[in-house]
Amino acid sequence: MVFGRAATVVWKKLLHLLLVVLAVTLLTFVMTDRLPADIAAEISGRGATAADLAEVRERLGLNRPVLIRYASWLGDVCLGRLGNSLATELPVKESLRSHLPVTLELLFLSQLFALLLALPAGIITAWRAGSRLDRLTGTFAFACASLPNYVLAMGMVMLFSLKFKLLPATGYTPLSAGLAANLKGFLLPALAIALVEWVILMRVLRTDLIATLKEDYILLARCKGVPAWRILLVHALRPSLFTFITVLGMQTASLIGGAVIIETIFALPGIGRLLVNAIFAQDYPLIQGTVLLITLAYVLINFLVDLCYGLLDPRLRKVADNG
Amino acid sequence: MADLGRKPGITFYLACGWLALVVLCALCAGVLPLHFTLDQIDSDHLAAGPGGAHLLGTDAMGRDLLVRLLFGSRVSLIVGSCAPLLGLVVGLLLGMPAAWCRGWSERLIMTATDVILAFPALIFLLVFTAILGPKLITITLGLGLLLSPRFIRVVRANTARFREREFILAARIGGAGEVSILLKEVLPNIMGPLLAYTLVVTGYVIVVEGGLAFLGLSVPSPAPSWGGMIAAGRDVLEEAPHVVIFPMATMFLTVLAVNLLGDRLRGRYERS
Amino acid sequence: MSGADGLLLDIRDLTVELRSPGGLIQPVDKVTFSLDRGKTLAVVGESGSGKSMLCRAILGLVPSRGSIVFNGHEAGRLSAGVMNRIRGRDIGVVLQNPLSSLNPVMTIARQIMEPMRCHLKLSKRESREKTLNLLGAVGIPQPHERMACYPHQLSGGMRQRVAIAIALACDPQLLIADEPTTALDVTVQAEILGLLSRLQRERNMALILVSHDLGVVAGVADDIAVMYAGRIVELGPTGALFARMRMRYTRALFDAIPRIDEPLQRRLPDIPGQPPDFSALPVGCRFAPRCASAGEICHREYPPLTADNADRHLFACWFPCAGTEVGR
Numbered sequence: 001m002v003f004g005r006a007a008t009v010v011w012k013k014l015l016h017l018l019l020v021v022l023a024v025t026l027l028t029f030v031m032t033d034r035l036p037a038d039i040a041a042e043i044s045g046r047g048a049t050a051a052d053l054a055e056v057r058e059r060l061g062l063n064r065p066v067l068i069r070y071a072s073w074l075g076d077v078c079l080g081r082l083g084n085s086l087a088t089e090l091p092v093k094e095s096l097r098s099h100l101p102v103t104l105e106l107l108f109l110s111q112l113f114a115l116l117l118a119l120p121a122g123i124i125t126a127w128r129a130g131s132r133l134d135r136l137t138g139t140f141a142f143a144c145a146s147l148p149n150y151v152l153a154m155g156m157v158m159l160f161s162l163k164f165k166l167l168p169a170t171g172y173t174p175l176s177a178g179l180a181a182n183l184k185g186f187l188l189p190a191l192a193i194a195l196v197e198w199v200i201l202m203r204v205l206r207t208d209l210i211a212t213l214k215e216d217y218i219l220l221a222r223c224k225g226v227p228a229w230r231i232l233l234v235h236a237l238r239p240s241l242f243t244f245i246t247v248l249g250m251q252t253a254s255l256i257g258g259a260v261i262i263e264t265i266f267a268l269p270g271i272g273r274l275l276v277n278a279i280f281a282q283d284y285p286l287i288q289g290t291v292l293l294i295t296l297a298y299v300l301i302n303f304l305v306d307l308c309y310g311l312l313d314p315r316l317r318k319v320a321d322n323g
Numbered sequence: 324m325a326d327l328g329r330k331p332g333i334t335f336y337l338a339c340g341w342l343a344l345v346v347l348c349a350l351c352a353g354v355l356p357l358h359f360t361l362d363q364i365d366s367d368h369l370a371a372g373p374g375g376a377h378l379l380g381t382d383a384m385g386r387d388l389l390v391r392l393l394f395g396s397r398v399s400l401i402v403g404s405c406a407p408l409l410g411l412v413v414g415l416l417l418g419m420p421a422a423w424c425r426g427w428s429e430r431l432i433m434t435a436t437d438v439i440l441a442f443p444a445l446i447f448l449l450v451f452t453a454i455l456g457p458k459l460i461t462i463t464l465g466l467g468l469l470l471s472p473r474f475i476r477v478v479r480a481n482t483a484r485f486r487e488r489e490f491i492l493a494a495r496i497g498g499a500g501e502v503s504i505l506l507k508e509v510l511p512n513i514m515g516p517l518l519a520y521t522l523v524v525t526g527y528v529i530v531v532e533g534g535l536a537f538l539g540l541s542v543p544s545p546a547p548s549w550g551g552m553i554a555a556g557r558d559v560l561e562e563a564p565h566v567v568i569f570p571m572a573t574m575f576l577t578v579l580a581v582n583l584l585g586d587r588l589r590g591r592y593e594r595s
Numbered sequence: 596m597s598g599a600d601g602l603l604l605d606i607r608d609l610t611v612e613l614r615s616p617g618g619l620i621q622p623v624d625k626v627t628f629s630l631d632r633g634k635t636l637a638v639v640g641e642s643g644s645g646k647s648m649l650c651r652a653i654l655g656l657v658p659s660r661g662s663i664v665f666n667g668h669e670a671g672r673l674s675a676g677v678m679n680r681i682r683g684r685d686i687g688v689v690l691q692n693p694l695s696s697l698n699p700v701m702t703i704a705r706q707i708m709e710p711m712r713c714h715l716k717l718s719k720r721e722s723r724e725k726t727l728n729l730l731g732a733v734g735i736p737q738p739h740e741r742m743a744c745y746p747h748q749l750s751g752g753m754r755q756r757v758a759i760a761i762a763l764a765c766d767p768q769l770l771i772a773d774e775p776t777t778a779l780d781v782t783v784q785a786e787i788l789g790l791l792s793r794l795q796r797e798r799n800m801a802l803i804l805v806s807h808d809l810g811v812v813a814g815v816a817d818d819i820a821v822m823y824a825g826r827i828v829e830l831g832p833t834g835a836l837f838a839r840m841r842m843r844y845t846r847a848l849f850d851a852i853p854r855i856d857e858p859l860q861r862r863l864p865d866i867p868g869q870p871p872d873f874s875a876l877p878v879g880c881r882f883a884p885r886c887a888s889a890g891e892i893c894h895r896e897y898p899p900l901t902a903d904n905a906d907r908h909l910f911a912c913w914f915p916c917a918g919t920e921v922g923r
Contacts, residue, residue, distance in 0.1 A: 023438040031450045142586070146579035148530040150537060151553065151571045154560065162561045169560075216695040222656055223690070224710045224761065225683025238700050257443055261534045265557070272445070276538060279449045291443060298441050313700055314745040 013306060017299040021292070022074075028291045029070045032284060039086055039282045060086065073288060082292075083285040085278075092289035095274060100293070102172060103270040106193070106262070107255045109186050111248070113194030114201055121198070122205030122244075123232055129210055137202075145199040153192035153265050160188060170267040189266045193259060197251050204247055208240040215239075241312055249305035257294040335587060338580035345577055349400050352393040359387040361394055362545045373565055382552070382566045383559045391547035392573060398541070398548035399577065402463050403529040407521045409467025414474025414517075419505050421475065422482035433479070436472035444469050452540050459542055462535065466528055477520050481513040516592045522585030526578045533574060549574045603768060603801045604630040604653070608661035611645075611652045617874025622648040623659070624825040627900075630818075632768065635795065635802040637812035637833075639848065640822035643870050646805045647691075649822070650771050653803075654682055666768065684714040687762030687800075689791075691774040693754035697746035703757045704742040710764040729760040734790060752783035756790070763794065769801045770794075776811065788815060809845075810852035813837065821845045824871050824881040827900065831908030839908070841915035844882050880913065888914050 040056040041048065048056075057063045061072070076083060082092040121141070125134040161169035167188055173181040212218065213236055221235045260272030271290060278286035310317045348355075358376065359365070365377070365385040373380040379388040421432040451465040485491055485508070494504050533550025535541045541548050549570045556567035611623040622645045630636050638646050652659040655670055655678045663670040665681065673681070682688075690696040698706060704726055711722040723742075730738035733756040746754055755775060762770055772791060776784035792815045795802045806812050812819060812833075819836050821829040821844065829842040840846045847866045868885035871877060877884055883893040892913050900911040 019434075020438060020441045024442050027438070027442060028446055031446060035450060035453050142582065143579065146526065146582050147575055148533055148578070150534055151575060154553065154557065154567055154571065158560060158564055158567075162564075216690055216692060217698040219656075220688065220690055220696045220758070220761070221698070221709075223654055223682055223686075223688035224713075224764075225679040225681070226709060226713060227679060230713070235698055235701070239698075257445065260445060261537045264537050275443070275445060276449065279446065279453075287446070291446065294443050295441060315699060315747050 013303070017302060021295050021299055024295045025074075025288065025292055026070055028288060029073070030066055032279070032282070032287050033066045035279075035282050039284070042282070043086065073285075077292065082289040085283050085286045087281045087283045087286070092285050095286060096271075096289055096293055099269055099271050099274045101175070102263075102268050103256055103259070103272070105175075105182075105186055106189055106259060106268065106270060107252060109183075109190035110193035110197070110255065110259075111252055113190055114198040114251075115248075117194065117198035118201035118205060118244075122202045122209060123237065125202070126206045126209035126213065127228075127232055129206070141199045141202055144195055147196060149192045149196045150261050150265060152195055153189065153262055156188050156192060157265075170265070172266075172268045185266070185268075189259075189262045189268060192262055193255070200247055201244060201251075204243040205240065208243055209236060212236045212240040238312055242309065245305055245308050245312070249301050253298045253301045256297045257290065334583060338583040341576055341580045342584070345396050345573075346400065348393050349396040352390075352397065355393065357387075357390050357393075359390050361390060361547065362386060372563070379569050380563070380565050382555065383563065388552075388566065388569055391552060392549070392569060395547040395549045395552060395570070396573075396577075398459060398546075399529050399532060399550075399574070401459060402466060402532045403525045403581070405463045406466035406470060406528045407524040409464070410470030410474040410524065411517060411521050413468070413471035414478040415510075417471070418475040418478025419482050419509065422479040422486065423501065423505060429479075432475065436475050439469075439472045448535065448540060449538075457540055457543050462532060462541065466531060470524060470528070473524070474517075474520075478513065478517065481516055482509055485509050485512060516589075519585055519588035519592055522581060522588055526581040526585065529574065529578055529581070601631040601633075602629060603632045603666060605664040606653070606661070607664075609649070609652055609663060610660045611648050611657050612660070613657070615874060617872070620873035622825050622873055623652055625661070626822075626825075626827055628818075628820055628827065628830060630769070630801050630803065632801055633795070633799045634817045635792070635804060635815055637804045637806060637816035637819045638822060639806055639809050639812060639819060641807060641848075641866075641870050644822040645825040646807075646822055647773050648825075650688070650773050650803070650805060653771065654686060654688065656682075680714055683710040684765040685768050687765070687767035687770045689755070689758050689762045689770070689772040689775045692778040693746075693751055693758050694778065696758055697754055697761075699746055702743050702745055703749070707757070707760050707764055710761070714765050725764075726760070729763060730757075732794070733757070733760045733763070734786075735760075751779050752786065755779060755783075755787050759787075759790065759794070763798070766798065767800060769803065771803045771805070773805045774807065775804075777807070784811070791815070808852065809848050821848070824876065825873065826881065826911070827909075828882065828912070829908075829910040830900070831906075831910075835906065835908045839916075841903075841908070841910040842882075842912050843886055843888060843916060846916060880911070890914060 040053045040060070040062060043060075044052045044056050054063075061069060073083075082096075084091050085095060088095075121137055125137050128134055157169045160166045167184055171185060173185045175182045209232075218231060218236055221231050226235070257271045257275055259270060260276055262268070263270040263273045264276075271294065275287065275290045275294070277283075278290060363386065365371075365381055365387070367385075368375075368377060368381045369383060369385045371377060371381045371385075377387050377389070379392065381387055382391070417432050421429040447469060448462075448465050451468075452461050455461040455464075482505075491504060491508055494508050499507070532541060532548070533553060536548060536550030536554040541551050544551070552570040553567050553574070556563070556570070559566055606629065607627050609623060609626045610621055612619055612621050624645075626649060628636065638649065640646050648657065651657045653663060655663075666685065670678065670681075697703070704723070707726045707729060708717075708719075708722040711717045711725060712719075715722075717725065726742065727738050730741060735741055735753060735756050741749070741753075746757070749757065755778075759775075762772075770791075775791065776787050779787060788811065791802065791804070794800070802815075804812055804816060809819075816833050819829075819831065819833050820827050821842065823844050829836065829840070829845045836845070837849075840849060844866075847864070850864045851866070866885060871881055871884070877894065878897075879895045880886070880889065880893040880898055883889040886893065890913065896913075898911045898913045900909050902909050903915075
């Protein structure tokens with residue numbers, strides 16, 4: 001009974017997320033269909049006759065109504081087929097597979113740096129709220145939040161790459177060429193993202209932690225003679241992570257395909273670059289495949305964040321429970 | 324923030340002063356006694372450093388940086404002020420009814436906002452500009468529309484707080500219609516926090532507009548914008564860093580000033 | 596250690612000073628009392644009279660002046676680490692609201708075991724065993740199954756029993772119970788109170804029982820201290836105090852207890868006025884503005900805490916009640 005209801009909630013959530021995926025991909029189809037330029041002309045080259053163009057359109061199925069094309073694309077997706085790129089004729093799956101690791105590594109490193117900054121800073125400033133350290137951290141965070149990440153990126157390139165020649169300014173070295181070289185290439189872009197994103201993480205953690213520290217059970221923990229670090233890390237941190245996890249999820253989701261400017265500045269072949277190039281080339285199958293990947297990631301992260309809520313708070317684990 | 328107490332400190336006045344200066348420059352850029360025009364190319368001074376005839380130096384094509392910076396402020400200011408305002412208007416138009424009527428209309432509006440939030444913003448902007456052309460108004464419209472789901476959420480959350488309040492009931496008993504209650508009773512109450520949010524978004528929009536320049540989606544090339552200047556300066560980063568440093572500093576200070584004001588305003592409404 | 600005379604806690608001129616929007620305030624002002632091993636002291640007063648703040652000051656959780664001697668040690672001289680050990684090991688605490696005073700994301704077993712592991716350095720197995728015993732001792736049925744429960748899965752009374760188990764985890768010499776029954780149903784209140792006094796007898800603990808209800812503490816306390824606006828205004832053995840209430844404030848608290856032998860329609864007398872604001876205390880007796888018998892001196896000078904004769908019944912009043920027997 002209890003489990004039945006919990007399962008219903010999970011199914012409802014999954015259904016909602018599936019609807020989001022369908023709506024987003026359909027919207028993409030309809031929108032890219034409105035792009036003014038003509039891919040058929042692009043493919044058949046200069047000097048193609050009207051008959052040539054018609055033949056290309058026929059072959060690509062471009063002259064069918066957009067909804068029919070969407071339905072047939074959706075059918076292919078269900079069968080695990082994403083099709084081939086129109087521009088390069090490479091399988092879409094292949095492009096995604098080669099670009100995804102770059103995005104994932106950038107995402108992982110940047111979120112890692114952001115967490116390494118935000119967690120200690122949030123905990124310490126909440127513990128010593130109002131102190132000089134708190135004010136200093138707050139001011140520094142404020143400045144960071146006002147820096148666009150591309151400004152930060154270029155500033156760091158000027159400093160670390162051009163002036164001190166410590167790190168490469170641009171370019172991607174695959175992992176197969178050695179971990180050190182690979183990490184060197186990711187250090188600046190990941191930092192550029194992290195130094196802007198840690199601020200909001202730190203702020204929500206600080207706010208929630210300050211609220212938690214006023215709770216009775218923290219007073220009781222102090223009465224129990226629990227050392228300060230244990231109060232912060234064992235008693236107070238976990239109930240204060242809700243907004244933090246939510247924001248972290250939103251930021252992570254937006255980085256898949258959203259880090260395109262950083263990818264551009266550092267010449268990293270990530271999902272964001274792939275999408276932009278696909279749009280410029282009006283490469284419909286590639287656009288669709290990329291958008292599908294981005295949306296699925298968004299949905300997956302949403303789902304994981306929901307799972308995390310349950311892990312954080314036992315009260316949310318079972319829907320109907322009054323033991 | 325802890326360092327922004329009740330009394331406006333020196334930072335507050337500095338922020339106001341800087342913004343006033345930027346607005347003044349944007350307004351008067353056309354009538355200032357400048358020695359160069361926007362796209363006048365000084366081929367004797369390519370990527371020249373600051374000083375001499377060019378106060379802030381020239382860019383890689385020999386165009387005067389100061390002049391471009393002054394005129395570029397118009398783009399940032401117009402996009403930065405109009406796009407959030409558009410988002411605010413859409414947010415009010417859809418968010419208030421959603422919170423007030425509840426039921427299926429609320430569900431419809433909120434699901435739509437969910438979908439738009441999940442939709443890759445890049446596609447929207449790229450397609451939007453591809454169809455309408457990379458013009459100032461396109462960028463403003465596009466960013467404004469992209470922002471509206473966030474505004475809808477904020478408006479709805481703020482409006483919902485007033486649904487059950489006594490003075491709303493009192494107005495209803497007094498015979499006021501629902502539309503007039505929303506306009507006369509609810510709107511004045513939610514405007515404060517909303518304006519604070521709008522200011523916070525303004526800083527964000529200025530940043531995003533600059534970022535679009537990196538993808539070639541901002542105002543087309545000869546017209547200057549801060550983001551465009553930064554993006555273009557990438558090629559001469561090593562030889563002439565001043566080409567990007569000046570627009571970068573200007574943008575940073577402007578965003579910082581806007582954020583300071585927004586934070587102050589937000590702090591005031593959160594306290595009360 | 597200093598067990599010869601039986602004295603466990605000796606507090607002299609304890610003052611708590613806090614910064615508030617209205618300036619510096621003293622929610623606890625020159626409080627002096629002592630407590631012997633195994634005895635119960637009830638601290639009674641309206642909300643806002645400084646009872647809870649007094650508890651926190653004893654625990655060293657708020658900055659205070661004056662002297663606190665616990666077990667022969669001057670608390671002010673101890674390092675933060677030692678104070679932490681005393682808090683968890685030698686002094687147990689039960690807070691008012693069992694709903695909010697248990698951590699919602701930790702199992703009750705973990706919360707009970709924590710002080711054992713921190714202070715007694717017990718192994719996981721030892722502390723589990725001890726926890727099981729404790730849960731049985733505080734009257735929780737099927738302690739085995741309850742170990743893995745989270746607080747929200749228990750009823751209010753059960754939660755307060757868990758809170759008591761936490762307080763007893765390290766066999767403290769002193770238990771401070773800050774309004775332990777206020778947030779509970781009336782039927783459960785008596786159970787919890789009975790449990791507390793039984794545990795106290797069995798373990799020979801000293802108990803500081805804080806309450807706003809004279810009736811609740813009458814049956815269990817050896818001594819009663821009545822607090823008003825941060826000061827102790829009457830202090831004495833329970834029997835003597837109930838026999839001759841000298842303070843009109845104590846009298847008024849007593850009259851506010853509903854009694855079975857009276858008609859239901861009787862309107863319970865209330866004390867007119869509000870307790871004073873700590874940032875604007877009256878110059879003289881702090882109760883004077885609400886007192887029917889206040890004279891001119893009451894508004895001018897604070898009455899000293901004295902006794903009539905050599906006995907231990909102290910009170911702070913210029914015009915104490917004549918001392919007629921109080922019928923009960």
